[in-house]
Amino acid sequence: MSELIWLIPLIPFIGFVINGLMGNRVPKALTAIVGCGAVLASFVLSLFVYFEIAAAREAGASGEIYVHLFDWFTVGKLHVALSFLADPLSAIMLLIITGVGFLIHLYSCSYMASDAGFGKFFAYLNLFIFFMTILVLGSNYLVMFIGWEGVGLCSYLLIGFWFKNASYASAAKKAFVMNRIGDLGFLIAMFFILETFGSLEYGTVFAAAASMPVGSSMLLIITLLLFVAATGKSAQIPLFTWLPDAMAGPTPVSALIHAATMVTAGIYMVVRSNILFTLSPVTMEIMAVVGLATALLAAFIAITQTDIKKVLAYSTVSQLGYMFLGLGVGAFTGAFFHVLTHAFFKALLFLGAGSVIHAMHDEQDMRQMGGLRKALPVTFITMFIGTIAISGIPPFAGFFSKDEILAHAFQHQPVLWAIGFLTALCTAFYMFRLLYLTFFGKFRGTEEQKKHLHESPWQMTVPLVVLAVLSVIGGFINIPEALGGHHSLAAFLAPIFEAGSAHAETLSLSHSTEYLLMGVSAGGALIMAVVAYNRYVRKETLPTADTQASKGLHKLSFRKLYVDEFYDALVVQPLNRLSVGFYKYVDRSGIDGFVNGVGNFFVGAGKGVRQWQSGHVGFYIMMMVISVIAILLYAVFSI
Amino acid sequence: MENIVTQIQGVPLNHYIIFCSIIFAIGVTGVLIRRNVIIIMMSIELMLNAVNLLLAAFSAYRGDPTGQVFVFFIMALAAAEVAVGLAIIIMVYRNTKSVDIESLSKLRW
Numbered sequence: 138m139s140e141l142i143w144l145i146p147l148i149p150f151i152g153f154v155i156n157g158l159m160g161n162r163v164p165k166a167l168t169a170i171v172g173c174g175a176v177l178a179s180f181v182l183s184l185f186v187y188f189e190i191a192a193a194r195e196a197g198a199s200g201e202i203y204v205h206l207f208d209w210f211t212v213g214k215l216h217v218a219l220s221f222l223a224d225p226l227s228a229i230m231l232l233i234i235t236g237v238g239f240l241i242h243l244y245s246c247s248y249m250a251s252d253a254g255f256g257k258f259f260a261y262l263n264l265f266i267f268f269m270t271i272l273v274l275g276s277n278y279l280v281m282f283i284g285w286e287g288v289g290l291c292s293y294l295l296i297g298f299w300f301k302n303a304s305y306a307s308a309a310k311k312a313f314v315m316n317r318i319g320d321l322g323f324l325i326a327m328f329f330i331l332e333t334f335g336s337l338e339y340g341t342v343f344a345a346a347a348s349m350p351v352g353s354s355m356l357l358i359i360t361l362l363l364f365v366a367a368t369g370k371s372a373q374i375p376l377f378t379w380l381p382d383a384m385a386g387p388t389p390v391s392a393l394i395h396a397a398t399m400v401t402a403g404i405y406m407v408v409r410s411n412i413l414f415t416l417s418p419v420t421m422e423i424m425a426v427v428g429l430a431t432a433l434l435a436a437f438i439a440i441t442q443t444d445i446k447k448v449l450a451y452s453t454v455s456q457l458g459y460m461f462l463g464l465g466v467g468a469f470t471g472a473f474f475h476v477l478t479h480a481f482f483k484a485l486l487f488l489g490a491g492s493v494i495h496a497m498h499d500e501q502d503m504r505q506m507g508g509l510r511k512a513l514p515v516t517f518i519t520m521f522i523g524t525i526a527i528s529g530i531p532p533f534a535g536f537f538s539k540d541e542i543l544a545h546a547f548q549h550q551p552v553l554w555a556i557g558f559l560t561a562l563c564t565a566f567y568m569f570r571l572l573y574l575t576f577f578g579k580f581r582g583t584e585e586q587k588k589h590l591h592e593s594p595w596q597m598t599v600p601l602v603v604l605a606v607l608s609v610i611g612g613f614i615n616i617p618e619a620l621g622g623h624h625s626l627a628a629f630l631a632p633i634f635e636a637g638s639a640h641a642e643t644l645s646l647s648h649s650t651e652y653l654l655m656g657v658s659a660g661g662a663l664i665m666a667v668v669a670y671n672r673y674v675r676k677e678t679l680p681t682a683d684t685q686a687s688k689g690l691h692k693l694s695f696r697k698l699y700v701d702e703f704y705d706a707l708v709v710q711p712l713n714r715l716s717v718g719f720y721k722y723v724d725r726s727g728i729d730g731f732v733n734g735v736g737n738f739f740v741g742a743g744k745g746v747r748q749w750q751s752g753h754v755g756f757y758i759m760m761m762v763i764s765v766i767a768i769l770l771y772a773v774f775s776i
Numbered sequence: 777m778e779n780i781v782t783q784i785q786g787v788p789l790n791h792y793i794i795f796c797s798i799i800f801a802i803g804v805t806g807v808l809i810r811r812n813v814i815i816i817m818m819s820i821e822l823m824l825n826a827v828n829l830l831l832a833a834f835s836a837y838r839g840d841p842t843g844q845v846f847v848f849f850i851m852a853l854a855a856a857e858v859a860v861g862l863a864i865i866i867m868v869y870r871n872t873k874s875v876d877i878e879s880l881s882k883l884r885w
Contacts, residue, residue, distance in 0.1 A: 752883060
């Protein structure tokens with residue numbers, strides 16, 4: 138069985154080929170069956186792999202399955218193999234990708250049913266699953282890089298899925314370009330890894346790295362570059378602005394790529410290379426600070442957004458920032474745990490938002506919604522669960538994962554915890570704000586929309602329910618000891634962190650401190666829920682209209698802290714001016730000037746010379762005679 | 777044959793050279809200053825024949841028949857040249873109703 142793990146990426150790829158070639162020539166039902174079936178098959182295989190690894194872990198083994206497919210290329214001492222590695226970490230990632238991926242495929246069957254590009258959409262989705270599984274299954278950095286680039290491509294294709302809209306197409310371009318900056322970091326990091334360790338295989342690299350001293354400058358460079366790669370893919374400062382714009386894509390895409398899977402690739406990569414990171418504390422500090430800053434900044438922006446998907450997008454950025462905070466303070470398991478729970482509740486929230494948007498006929502502005510809980514009961518209940526989960530109210534999934542990160546942050550530096558807690562408060566506030574604005578109060582849309590309000594079909598509600606259940610119980614797989622659990626996830630993942638465990642911080646807080654932290658964050662979230670209830674349900678405050686002037690912090694948040702404008706002024710405009718300058722002075726005057734100058738010279742020379750070609754035969758003969766005489770004279774006198 | 781050579785040698789070589797140069801110069805001048813195409817053709821013939829005469833004279837003085845052979849070549853060439861040239865002149869005349877060499881200046885660029 139384990140030798141067949143290459144089937145996990147291959148089956149979605151076949152799905153991609155079939156759907157890509159067939160396009161709209163086959164019935165939509167067939168396309169849907171191929172698309173969903175391929176991912177379902179991968180999911181079943183992933184389950185087998187998971188159980189095999191779990192059994193091996195039970196027996197005390199490390200549970201690694203290494204499958205060498207073929208040698209890709211050998212140049213000098215560089216030897217790269219196309220080989221797959223399934224271990225506890227990739228097994229869980231596989232389950233997330235194919236499991237959540239399947240639910241989202243199922244959801245898309247209904248959500249995209251009336252879209253002209255149905256076949257194309259499923260082809261892209263399957264291609265994404267293919268690349269994402271390659272990313273997590275690769276046993277060396279280069280194979281991971283294939284997946285890394287591939288998911289970026291799929292992200293581009295799917296954000297720009299409705300490419301006829303110019304702003305959607307430019308959002309896709311923005312995502313692609315910003316990811317490219319990160320990918321450059323990955324590429325250079327690979328060169329450094331190759332130079333330092335002579336190999337790209339995880340096993341070789343990590344074994345060699347384990348014996349390096351803490352704070353080695355080479356490791357610092359490598360990890361910083363890897364972190365740059367992660368900031369691109371996982372939308373951290375300074376490369377986060379593409380993710381909110383990526384909401385231009387269809388909602389299932391936002392759920393699958395820009396919430397559950399692709400954006401967590403950066404965290405997966407850091408967790409995978411945890412030994413390199415634990416050995417360079419400087420990078421860890423930077424990662425923690427950047428993660429926290431991103432979390433706070435994105436949460437601050439999310440508070441005033443009125444587009445339902447934009448709120449969720451900033452929420453995703455914020456949660457990803459949390460994960461990087463976790464990584465930075467050494468809570469690798471905690472961060473990965475948050476990846477897992479976040480995949481559940483954020484996919485759920487996005488799909489719920491999609492269901493709302495579907496019912497509202499592509500209306501995304503929350504100011505036009507309200508009072509939808511009666512019309513969309515299933516969506517409401519599931520989104521309610523998702524909101525509780527993301528806000529960190531026990532005993533739902535988000536509480537456990539967020540709390541683990543915060544506990545580690547507290548132990549590392551209480552200031553980090555305080556800011557993290559503040560972010561958590563913002564999270565609870567804006568999520569409940571979203572919920573109240575959408576589902577409570579009076580309906581604020583048009584009569585037309587009101588007539589058509591409907592609960593979504595089963596293809597859309599079933600994934601919602603499944604994800605809601607997972608959001609409820611997902612947290613129980615890693616209950617901290619303070620609450621009588623066993624850290625099952627941490628135990629399962631232990632082999633991944635074995636090499637670095639000597640340098641890693643372990644959580645040594647007393648149980649009472651942990652209780653206190655949990656109580657404070659859970660209580661804070663509840664209070665924020667009540668505050669939001671007061672403001673948006675009891676007082677029925679509506680977010681101000683776009684035209685209405687806002688001021689102070691509110692304006693700052695509503696205008697997204699002017700980050701886009703800042704980048705525009707700092708990077709885009711200077712680049713534009715530079716290219717205009719190059720165009721004017723180098724291209725037009727320089728290169729064109731030279732080329733045209735050569736042409737003009739010969740034209741001018743020809744004009745001058747042709748004056749001799751007068752057409753007067755006598756003149757020609759005269760010249761001929763003079764020339765003959767001149768040659769003769771020359772011949773005579775030169776002898 | 778011996779007789780002809782002696783007769784040719786009866787005139788000093790310098791006289792031949794001066795005479796031929798004069799005829800050649802007349803030919804060149806005719807080509808340069810006359811505008812009638814037919815006269816120009818005739819001047820060209822004059823130049824060719826000046827050369828022919830000189831070749832024959834040198835040939836006789838040096839006792840080398842190659843020069844006389846060349847004279848025949850030049851004659852044949854001159855005949856061909858005149859044939860082509862006259863044909864061109866006829867065509868020019870048909871087109872322009874004139875044999876003025878300047879009427880051809882319209883052929884320039």
